[in-house]
Amino acid sequence: MSTELLRLWDEQQAAYVAHRENRFTAMLDVLRLRLGDGFRVLDLACGPGAISKRVLSTFPEATAVAVDYDPVLLHIATGVLGAYGNRARVLDLDLVEPGWGARVGPVDAVLSSTALHWLSPGQLLEVYREAAQLLPAGGVLLNADHLRFDDASPALRDISARHDELTQQDSEALTYAEWYAEAARHPEIAALMPERDRRFADRPPQPLAPLEFHLAALRAAGFAEVGTVWQYLDDYVVFARR
Numbered sequence: 647m648s649t650e651l652l653r654l655w656d657e658q659q660a661a662y663v664a665h666r667e668n669r670f671t672a673m674l675d676v677l678r679l680r681l682g683d684g685f686r687v688l689d690l691a692c693g694p695g696a697i698s699k700r701v702l703s704t705f706p707e708a709t710a711v712a713v714d715y716d717p718v719l720l721h722i723a724t725g726v727l728g729a730y731g732n733r734a735r736v737l738d739l740d741l742v743e744p745g746w747g748a749r750v751g752p753v754d755a756v757l758s759s760t761a762l763h764w765l766s767p768g769q770l771l772e773v774y775r776e777a778a779q780l781l782p783a784g785g786v787l788l789n790a791d792h793l794r795f796d797d798a799s800p801a802l803r804d805i806s807a808r809h810d811e812l813t814q815q816d817s818e819a820l821t822y823a824e825w826y827a828e829a830a831r832h833p834e835i836a837a838l839m840p841e842r843d844r845r846f847a848d849r850p851p852q853p854l855a856p857l858e859f860h861l862a863a864l865r866a867a868g869f870a871e872v873g874t875v876w877q878y879l880d881d882y883v884v885f886a887r888r
């Protein structure tokens with residue numbers, strides 16, 4: 647069940663993120679070139695385990711801690727990553743709660759995709775600070791997300807929005823809401839839905855945090871080198887090194 651739901655999740659996410667797999671490839675390349683083969687990864691807001699699964703299957707000596715706050719996605723991630731035995735740990739954790747890093751422990755890389763836009767700019771800065779504390783000097787953070795253009799870039803914002811619409815129109819994948827409905831056909835997942843609804847009831851959409859905000863926040867959080875390793879329109883993989 648978990649593997650099939652991850653497959654449907656990957657299809658559904660690819661309808662919102664045009665070149666999603668290329669982002670993951672960029673992340674894996676950075677890990678290989680920066681950290682070699684054996685390293686510890688933190689998968690921030692892991693969902694059903696998309697990043698962790700790719701890391702663990704690509705690097706047989708790597709370990710992953712996958713954290714999220716959605717009980718449905720945590721249940722699926724636990725099923726998917728169970729295949730990797732004690733190389734994978736799944737933690738139920740709210741990134742908005744201060745001090746979450748103490749439950750994770752030291753890692754060599756922090757990775758995230760399509761997730762940190764859930765946080766307000768202030769919460770994002772705190773998450774970057776907490777992540778920085780988990781990394782040794784030289785450790786890296788990679789965040790793949792849509793970083794929307796603001797009023798200063800109206801043409802780029804328009805092109806990006808229209809490209810998103812076309813990507814979604816061309817896809818035959820489930821929508822985000824349809825994916826949850828499909829998952830809830832499994833009774834053990836249906837049982838987790840009320841808790842999911844309760845946890846996310848007070849999480850309103852957040853103001854835009856364009857690329858410049860992320861780079862400034864990462865510097866303020868203590869990263870020595872910041873930049874991007876991949877971009878397509880308003881979709882980036884942001885890089886930061888301790």
Ligand SMILES: C[S@@+](CC[C@H](N)C(=O)[O-])C[C@H]1O[C@@H](n2cnc3c(N)ncnc32)[C@H](O)[C@@H]1O
Pocket residue numbers: 659690691692693694695696697713714715716719739740741742758759760761762764
């Ligand atoms: C669109 S999903 C992306 C999942 C996965 N990284 C991927 O790319 O497939 C966004 C994730 O952020 C998680 N999330 C949102 N707010 C969170 C918070 N405060 N703490 C932990 N996870 C959170 C959601 O539960 C969800 O799993």
